[in-house]
Amino acid sequence: MASGLFGCYFICVDRRSLGRIGEAAAGDFLERRGYRIIARNFRCPFGELDLIARHGEAIVFVEVKARTTTDFGEPFDAITPLKQRRLIRLATYYLKGRNWLGRPARFDAVSVTVCADGSVARIEVLAHAFEAGG
Amino acid sequence: MLARVRSAAVLGLQAYPVDVEVDVGIGLPAFTIVGLPDAAVQEAKERVRAAIRNSNYQVPARKITINLAPADVRKAGPAFDLPMAIGILAATRQIRAPAAPNGTMLVGELSLDGGLRPVAGLLSILLGARSRGTRAFIVPEPNAGEAALVDGLQIHPASTLAQVIAHLEGTSPIPPLRTAPRAAASPPDDVDFNDVRGQDHAKRAMEIAAAGGHNVLLVGPPGAGKTMLARRLPTILPSLTWEEVMEVTQVYSVAGLLRGSGPRILRPFRSPHHASSTAALIGGGPGPRPGEVTLAHRGVLFLDELPEFHRDVLEVLRQPLEDRVITVARVQSTVTFPAAFMLVAAMNPCPCGHRGDEKRECLCTPPQVARYLRRVSGPLLDRIDLHVEMPRVLPAELTSVPTGESSTEIRARVLRARAIEQARLGGAASCNAEMTPRQLRRHCRLGEEEKAFLRGALERLGLSARAYDRVLRLARTIADLEGSDGITVAHLAEAIQYRAFDRPLRLLG
Numbered sequence: 303m304a305s306g307l308f309g310c311y312f313i314c315v316d317r318r319s320l321g322r323i324g325e326a327a328a329g330d331f332l333e334r335r336g337y338r339i340i341a342r343n344f345r346c347p348f349g350e351l352d353l354i355a356r357h358g359e360a361i362v363f364v365e366v367k368a369r370t371t372t373d374f375g376e377p378f379d380a381i382t383p384l385k386q387r388r389l390i391r392l393a394t395y396y397l398k399g400r401n402w403l404g405r406p407a408r409f410d411a412v413s414v415t416v417c418a419d420g421s422v423a424r425i426e427v428l429a430h431a432f433e434a435g436g
Numbered sequence: 437m438l439a440r441v442r443s444a445a446v447l448g449l450q451a452y453p454v455d456v457e458v459d460v461g462i463g464l465p466a467f468t469i470v471g472l473p474d475a476a477v478q479e480a481k482e483r484v485r486a487a488i489r490n491s492n493y494q495v496p497a498r499k500i501t502i503n504l505a506p507a508d509v510r511k512a513g514p515a516f517d518l519p520m521a522i523g524i525l526a527a528t529r530q531i532r533a534p535a536a537p538n539g540t541m542l543v544g545e546l547s548l549d550g551g552l553r554p555v556a557g558l559l560s561i562l563l564g565a566r567s568r569g570t571r572a573f574i575v576p577e578p579n580a581g582e583a584a585l586v587d588g589l590q591i592h593p594a595s596t597l598a599q600v601i602a603h604l605e606g607t608s609p610i611p612p613l614r615t616a617p618r619a620a621a622s623p624p625d626d627v628d629f630n631d632v633r634g635q636d637h638a639k640r641a642m643e644i645a646a647a648g649g650h651n652v653l654l655v656g657p658p659g660a661g662k663t664m665l666a667r668r669l670p671t672i673l674p675s676l677t678w679e680e681v682m683e684v685t686q687v688y689s690v691a692g693l694l695r696g697s698g699p700r701i702l703r704p705f706r707s708p709h710h711a712s713s714t715a716a717l718i719g720g721g722p723g724p725r726p727g728e729v730t731l732a733h734r735g736v737l738f739l740d741e742l743p744e745f746h747r748d749v750l751e752v753l754r755q756p757l758e759d760r761v762i763t764v765a766r767v768q769s770t771v772t773f774p775a776a777f778m779l780v781a782a783m784n785p786c787p788c789g790h791r792g793d794e795k796r797e798c799l800c801t802p803p804q805v806a807r808y809l810r811r812v813s814g815p816l817l818d819r820i821d822l823h824v825e826m827p828r829v830l831p832a833e834l835t836s837v838p839t840g841e842s843s844t845e846i847r848a849r850v851l852r853a854r855a856i857e858q859a860r861l862g863g864a865a866s867c868n869a870e871m872t873p874r875q876l877r878r879h880c881r882l883g884e885e886e887k888a889f890l891r892g893a894l895e896r897l898g899l900s901a902r903a904y905d906r907v908l909r910l911a912r913t914i915a916d917l918e919g920s921d922g923i924t925v926a927h928l929a930e931a932i933q934y935r936a937f938d939r940p941l942r943l944l945g
Contacts, residue, residue, distance in 0.1 A: 360497070393464060406462050408497040430497040434464035 324368025324414040325352055327422045332412070335427070337362065344396060351392050353412075361407040363393045365431070368414040377413035378428060390434045409433075437461070439526035441519040442541045444565055445511055446557035447723060448764075448771030449690055451564030453541075455505040456516055458523030463499040469520075471504030474512045474722070483514070483546045484521045491550035491597045493530050500524060510768055512723040515555040518544035518574070521597055522604065531601050540572040541565055542600070550597040552576035556692035559685060562586045574600055574610075581698040582689055584616035585682065618678050619701050629668050629843045632661050634833040636840065639665070641824040641934060643846050646672045647853035648913030649867035651757065651779040651819060653742070653937060656826030657789045657796075662782040663707075665826075666738045669780060670703040671843035672850050673736075680734045683774060687733055691726045704735030706777075710744035718752050724764040724771045729756045732777035742781040743811040750816055753779070757819040760870075778869075779820065783812070793828055818902055821869065821910050823937035853916040868913045873905070880908040882923060889925050893932050907931045 329339050337355040344351040353364035365385075367377035381389075389409060397403045411431035415424040441456045467481050485495050502520055504511045519542040525531045543561060545553040558579045565573070566589055575583050577595040584591070592610040594600045602608035629639060638654065642665060645652045654662040676684065684700045694700075708717060708728040719727035729737060739745060756762045756775035763772045785791040786805045791798040800808075817823075857867050860879060865871055871879065882890065894904060910931035911923045920927070 390464065397464075404462055406498060408465050430465065434466045434499075 319420070320368050320370065320416055321366075323416055323420060323422065324412075325366050327368075327414050327425060328364065328366045328412040329353055331425045332364065332427070344392075346392065346395055348392050348395060349388055351389070351396065354396065359406050361397065361402060361405055362410050363389060363396075363407070364410045364412055365389060366412045366414060368416055370416050370418065377415075378411055378431070381411055381431065386432050393434075437527045437529075439523045441523045441526070442539065442570070443516055443519040443543055444541060444561040445509075445513070445515065446560050446690055447509070447769055449557075449560055449686055449726075449773060451557065451561040452509070453565065453568065453570075454511065454516070456519040456523050457503040457505060458520065458527045459501045459503075460496060460524065460527040461499045461501065465497040465499060467495075467500045467502075469502045469504070471502075471507040472510045473504065474510060476514050477504070477511050477516055480514060480517050480520055480546075483517050483548060484524065486548040487517070487546040487550040487597050488521055488524065490548065491601070493525055493601075494528075495524065496528050498528075510723060513556065514545035514553075515543045515557075515561075517546035518542050518552065518576075518597070518600065521546060522600065525601065532605055539570060540574060540604075541570050542574045544574070544576040544594075544600075546597060552578075552595055552597070552600075554578035556694075557690040558582055559585065559682075559689040559694075562589060562591070563686070574603065580613055581616075582685065582694055584613045585685065585699055587615040616698065618681075619699060627668050627671060627843075629672065629846055630840050632664055632668065632840070634829045635661055635665065635826055638824050638826045639840060639846075641822050642669055643672065643850060644910065644913055644917065644934075645669070645778065645780075645822055646846075646850045647867075647917050648821070648857070648910070649778060649869035650821035650910065650913065651869070652781070652822045652824060653817070653820045654780065654782040654824050654826055655785055655937070656782075657784060657793055657828045660826040660828055662826060663738075663740055666707075666736065666740075666780040666782065667705060668843065669736050669778070670705050672847045673703055673778075674847075674851055674854055676701060676703060676734060684734050687726050687730055687774070691731060693731070704732050704777075705738065706732040706735065707738040707740060710739070710741045712745070712749065714746075714749050714752055717749055718756070718762050719764045719771075719773055722766065722768060724766060724769070724773075726773050727762070727764075729753065729762055729775040729777060730773040733774045735777055737777040737779050739779070739781045742783040743808055747811065747813070750813065754815060754819065757816075781820065785825075792825075795828070817937055818906075820937075821906050822934040824934065825936060849917060852919070853913065856916045856919070857913075868909055868916070871909060871912075876905060876909060876912075880912050880923060882908075882928075886923060886925055886928060890928050890932075893928070897932070897935075899932075899935055903935050907935060910934060 332355055333339060337357045339353060339355050341354040344354055351363055352366040355362045355364060365381055367380050369377045408430050409432055411428040413426045414422060417423050437460045439458045443454045443456050444451045445454050469477060488495050522542060543555055545555055547553055554576050558575060559582050562583060563586060572590040574592045574594055577593040580593040591613045592603060593613055594610055603610045646669060656662055681699050681701050684704060688694045688700050706728050717728045719725055719730055760776040761772050762775040786798055786800045787808050788799045790796040854867060861875060911927040914927045914930050915923045
């Protein structure tokens with residue numbers, strides 16, 4: 303699937319299944335940590351939210367980043383300010399649709415490192431990864 | 437979940453109270469500061485967040501809104517860090533303290549580890565808040581030296597955010613500062629008038645300048661000792677009174693030059709470089725900061741190489757020389773700083789510096805000299821009472837001439853003259869240079885003989901009418917130095933010779 307100069311490193315796990323593996327692993331991991339997943343791959347006209355969970359009082363919007371290698375930077379670095387703004391817009395859309403704007407909410411990020419054979423090597427959770435505006 | 441903490445900010449030399457209101461609400465997490473914050477206040481977010489976390493408290497994942505009231509004045513600087521941090525902790529019930537504990541005012545910059553760093557202008561804040569009735573303060577420990585100058589207040593110095601919290605919760609109160617004793621000023625002993633060899637004429641001129649508070653222009657070739665002499669002027673001036681010490685200390689506090697030290701008990705000596713900008717000299721910036729003329733308040737402003745200063749830089753000196761204050765106008769605000777300084781200016785007689793020197797030849801053409809001298813404008817020269825020519829010191833003089841009088845001896849005479857002047861003038865003016873035209877006419881009456889002499893001298897030398905007042909003023913000081921009630925021909929004669937520059941092109945032949 304991936305090609306070009308560095309293509310050989312990616313051939314084993316294609317990009318779409320890498321995302322699916324990452325999201326599944328992140329969901330399981332969070333549920334063991336006391337999160338209750340209430341939506342997966344929430345789609346709307348603005349884009350997609352990977353996971354939406356309840357953690358105590360708070361609604362948590364989770365962005366999952368799966369990588370096979372950290373050669374191109376840590377997964378958390380991939381959540382650029384532009385992506386943050388997109389996620390904030392998505393979250394506002396979601397909360398507004400359910401009339402939940404008055405509830406505490408936050409953004410978490412999960413990084414999943416996947417081996418060449420498709421098994422999960424490492425999972426890291428960054429709670430309260432970024433803030434909306436201000 | 438709202439908390440309100442009292443703080444203050446400085447505009448010019450004056451402080452005004454600021455309420456730091458913190459609301460921690462529900463919603464997507466955000467940290468917003470409103471109330472016209474500048475860049476340093478915006479950056480407070482990161483400092484406050486790190487300082488709270490590193491003091492083992494939490495910044496909640498909530499919508500935090502901070503308002504700095506009144507909201508229509510621009511807020512500058514990092515002094516709101518501490519009240520913001522305490523506000524967040526109080527609003528999230530992490531500390532059990534009343535929202536504005538006993539009306540305590542908090543000021544301080546936070547470092548990332550929760551330590552408190554000193555802030556500029558604390559003295560102004562304390563004095564301003566005292567006049568508005570605030571009694572209790574928490575200030576950064578490094579500011580304690582200046583905070584201790586203000587009496588009648590409960591000032592608690594803290595070095596960390598954790599200490600402030602413990603104090604507010606009552607678990608470990610910080611004992612209030614004890615007011616510092618009023619330190620007596622002793623002149624610096626590393627410089628003295630007897631360091632300067634020869635130049636008796638110029639030394640005499642400096643003594644007269646000190647006695648009357650007159651401005652001086654020193655003209656001489658490189659190495660004549662102009663800078664050396666100027667630097668020693670503060671050593672023969674009267675010590676600062678306590679009120680003056682507070683004025684000077686307040687200026688240095690606002691300028692952020694005090695950092696940790698106690699009061700400024702010595703007369704300031706400022707010598708800005710001739711490449712200085714107008715803003716550096718008179719003060720500037722969005723929330724104007726004091727410039728060199730204000731840092732020289734109650735002291736000496738020394739402008740070396742006067743003709744090398746930009747013309748417009750010199751022209752802005754006219755207002756402070758006349759009014760003893762400088763007004764800095766900005767779109768946001770107009771600020772008036774004190775600027776009661778003695779001006780000592782120095783220059784060479786020509787671009788190469790050797791005109792009038794018997795030993796070395798001057799290489800300048802007459803037009804070059806004329807252009808050089810014209811750079812110093814008439815209106816500025818008009819505000820300088822003494823023009824002093826300083827010849828080159830001969831190598832023989834450097835070794836053979838005995839050292840002259842010490843600063844202490846000269847200062848004793850200056851003090852006597854100042855006492856006479858003060859008794860005569862009373863009220864606002866404290867030295868002859870500050871006499872109003874009306875006072876000048878009343879206190880500088882001349883007899884018939886003296887009038888005739890002065891009229892003749894002015895005519896013969898081609899001096900202007902405006903030089904007349906200057907000569908009178910100077911003659912008054914010379915008479916006061918001598919303890920003489922009336923102004924005699926001898927006093928006038930000495931005064932007239934300090935007007936050499938009124939005919940600039942003929943200067944030094």
